[in-house]
Amino acid sequence: MKQTSKEGRIHVVLNPKEKPVLAADWPDQPEHSLLRSIEQEMEALIGLSGLKTLIRELYASAYISKKRTEAGIETKGHMLHMLFTGNPGTGKTTAARLIASMFKRLGLLEKGQFIEAERADLVGEYIGHTAQKTRDLVKKALGGVLFIDEAYSLARGGEKDFGKEAIDTLVKQMEDHQNSFILILAGYPREMAHFLSMNPGLQSRFPLIHHFPDYSVDELLQIADVIAAEKKYEIDHDSRHILTAIIEQEKRLSGFRFANGRNIRTLIEKAARRQAVRLMAQSVHSKKELKMLKGEDFQLSQ
Structure with missing residues (x-):
């Protein structure tokens, strides 16, 4: 099931007694062949039941949004920025790549490129350098997905570190380029909680927050x-x-x-x-x- 906070963020919470909706349960129509292809890719992934549910929901949302548009219902674009939390090796990067591939095939992304970045790709060596590097990276990601793993490293040096400048610039770019790209930030749960506290407007920019539990x-x-x-x-x-x-x-x-x-x-x-x-x-x-x-x-x- 989904829980929506007052800020509008969607948290995916699985009820262990709930059976996920499988593609096989959906109408067997040629137009759902993409979902079935994605389902086959997900079958190769061990565990990650919460991720599989999330991906089906994202597919369904995109499909129904398209139908609403065709029916003449005015449909505003949804922000799809995501925040992934989880311990090392729980599948966060794999999930980001799979979601980017699906969005590209669905036509939700103009270009569909998948760009992986880390602290060194955003943080510069002097005042103003970081903002420019971050803007350039976002520009490169427009029409696609920008994935920043270990995003909490941007908050590593505290208030005086240039990482804070990168965070502030990201927030501004997300506002300036709404629906033009998808930003996925990933990191360990404890560190990400501190990271989000570095900018009061950061957490509200992520309507999709998903936690990756440890494997059994x-x-x-x-x-x-x-x-x-x-x-x-x-x-x-x-x-x-x-x-x-x-x-x-x-x-x-x-x-x-x-x-x-x-x-x-x-x-x-x-x-x-x-x-x-x-x-x-x-x-x-x-x-x-x-x-x-x-x-x-x-x-x-x-």
Whole structure:
């Protein structure tokens, strides 16, 4: 379900008993082929049920807005700037790219380019330089999506840092170029709360705020299988309980700094190196042995 605050911001809140609306439940019409294509892309994503619901809502809103226009109903453009919060490796960048692709294919964006930026792309070295760099970046993004990851880094230096100038300029550009581009800011929850406090008009500019929760252990195991397969490895079935224990331990010790998918990728890469050392003791290697990651490889990777 959606909750709308007094400021008009939409917060996507999932009821665990609610079943998301699937494309298969919608009318089987050729004009919905784009949604079905997007649905197939999302099927490859593990977890992220809240994101999948959000994307369906965005598609439906765009579709019905088009129908309203065709029916002669005056329809004003919706601001689609977004704020993503979540711990490392929870899929924020993947989500931004998918949403940009959908908007481009829907024709909501004049050009549809997707531009990723970080602090260094906005913050200059002297007074006035930052504002110009930020304006130039927004100009480059007009007609498309500007994605700024770790956006809280703009607030890193406090009041006297040039990052504040970048924030103020972004707010002004969002006002000057309403509906001309989509700005997506992403970062860790605690840091983003401080970031939003740097400019009183910043938070109200984002009608869509979405939190990416940490992956469950079962989802992380699925991610491990996907990453291993990408690298042409397999995880020994009999050793999965060892990998499960390692993931649970890392989640417990790392707390909110647990890097989710990134941690899993590191685990697989370490295990692959340990497997290589283990196999060096043999002179003959079967194809199965060369592909298999065993429990001892993960134990030694800690």
